[in-house]
Amino acid sequence: MKLRSRINLYTIVMFIILLILVNGAIYLTFSRMILNSELERTTAEAAKTAEGINQKDDATIDIADVLRAYMPVVNGMLQIIKADGSAGAGSIDPNQRQLKGSPTVFYEYEKRKIIEYEGKPYTFVSIPIITSKGEIANLQMTEGLEATTQILRTLKIVLIAVTLLASIPVLFSSRLLSNFITKPISSMIQTMFEIRKSGKYKQIALPKQSKDELYQMGETFNEMIAQLKRNYEKQEQFVSNASHELKTPLTVIESYASLLKRRGLQQPELFQESVEAIHSEAIRMKELTQQLLLLARQEDQWNVEMKFVHLATLGEESIRSFKAAFNRRIEMKVEQDVVVKVDEQKLKQIFYILMENAHKYSEAPIIVIVRREADKGLIEVKDEGVGIPNEELSKVFDRFYRVDKARTxxxxxxxxxxxxxxxxxxxxxxxxxxxxxxxxxxxxRISLKIDKTH
Structure with missing residues (x-):
């Protein structure tokens, strides 16, 4: 089942269940209230009748006549039940003659309840009284609830109709809701299908006014597509750069290897020259491959570990190692020591690259300066080499770019x-x-923001 159909089905079912529960609660609450009200009214009428029986002065008046006097109020039956459970005097509404066959029970205490006889509901009240002969008996009043039943039946029909009518707009609203929820998902599916078919990375259009979870999902999808595109471009660039740059050393190695194969045994001096050339080109290939692999990494894959570093100390340690490796004169000037929060190893690597460039393109001493400028800590590496033409300066950070006079x-x-x-x-x-x-x-110049806590 598709997500859209599932949302439609679940929404409709849950809404209908909720309507049934609410309407059922309304019906039960109202029916209980109206039945209790009817029971209270019947109890009041029975108490009034019992009071009238107890207050009659003339003992010659038949109690049946007294009961008939109260019958216009009662839609049912008034009856005296003796202590042995037998029926005494009574009066019954002509419309409720079926009550004559109802069982009789004597109660020692006042009793009231809703009963059902022959499928019809009645209020029943039993009140203890003392007859004119001094005997204890029950005055029992049974009253029909036809009108109340009709009201409850009408209410039930109305609530069922309301449930059915309310379900109609739910059908349309659930469809709109499912379309709203599944639209970004459908867009993603369509976009991924187009990407797979065309091989070109695309992003989905997002509504600017929305910032809900669906928007965040679409935004995350677009960020993922952008990252995949960058990775793909880096991969293409890596392959292109590697094939371009490795072509020359591989050609040199192949040429010298072929030369060794043909004449290496007959000419020892050629053997030495070829081995040196092959070894040199192999080292160059190794260095090139390492640099290409580093450049192919994503920014979030650098595993940066930030910590507090004294620039003067870092510079001294790096210069000491560089002097030992290249036997080169380097002068360091610390105008002001600065503490920055940075990845120490990567900062050292950047510093080495700058000093190596100064070493390659200048024979004069290299000057390193550590100083502060406003809220920045600076490391400067100066050389007195051939320099870079102004029109080439903006291009030197491009990969594989060489200034003709220097990059040889x-x-x-x-x-x-x-x-x-x-x-x-x-x-x-x-x-x-x-x-x-x-x-x-x-x-x-390497510029780093100073950490003000140190």
């Missing part, structure tokens, strides 16, 4: 370092900028 095969770069640094800077909420003068060097 001699430096061993792939054009991925700054792109990777930019991605990581974004992940740790840092700003990475470059300032450069062609022929006058480059300044790379």
């Amino acid at each position: 095969r001699k430096t061993g770069g792939f054009g991925l370092g700054l792109s990777l640094a930019k991605e990581m800077a974004k992940a740790i909420q840092a700003d990475l900028t470059l300032e450069s003068v062609e022929g006058g060097g480059t300044t790379a």
Whole structure:
């Protein structure tokens, strides 16, 4: 069963059940009230009759005549029941002659209830009295409820009609409700079908005025589609970049391997040259693959671990390691130590990328400055290298982009370092900028927001 049909069915059934319960409660409450009212009225009439019997002065007056005097009020039967349970004097309405055959019972106390005789309801009241002979007896009054029964029957018909009539708009409203609920779901199904058929990612249109759960579901779906699209684009870009960049080292390796296969045994000097070239290209391929894999990751997959870091301490540790690895002169100036909340390892990696660039494109000492500017902590890496032309400066963060004068095969770069640094800077909420003068060097700046609690 489809969700729309299920919503229609459940809504209608639950509404009808609710109507039946409410109308049933109304009917039972009203019938109980009206029957109790009739029972109270019959009790009052019986008490009035008993009072009249007890107050008659003339003992010669037949009690049957007294009962007949009260009969115009009673739509039923008035009867004296003796202590042995036998019937005494009585009076009956001509329209209720069937009551003559009803059983007689003597009650020691006052008794009142609703009874049913031959399928008809009656109010029954029994009041103890003392006859003129000093005997204890019951005055029992039985009164028909035909009018009350007719009222209750009419009420039942009205409530049933109301239930049936109220079910009609429920049929239409439940259909509208099911359409409202299932419309976003149907849109998702249709969109997913179109995506599968066309291979193009699409999003569903959302009503701007709504902020309910259905809107949130549609918004979540659109975010998921956007993420899938980004992942797909990253995958395509990764494949394209990898095939483009790996083509050259693979060609070099293949050429030297073929050369070794043909003449490697006869020319030892060729063997050494080929092995060195193959080893060098293999290392380049390994580095390229690692950088490509890092760039292919989503921002929410960086596993950022933020903690408080002293920029001066981080810079000193990083410079110490870099000096040992590259035997390069680096000068560090700490104008003001700053504490920031950042992922330490990723900040170090960005710092290494910037120092490696300065190392590749400048022979002069590298200068590192740690300082504060307003509410920002800054790490600056300065070199006196060839610099970057102003028109090329905005492109250096693009993947595989190389400035002709600097990004050469001699430096061993792939054009991925700054792109990777930019991605990581974004992940740790840092700003990475470059300032450069062609022929006058480059300044790379990492800007981090200062944590005011430290």
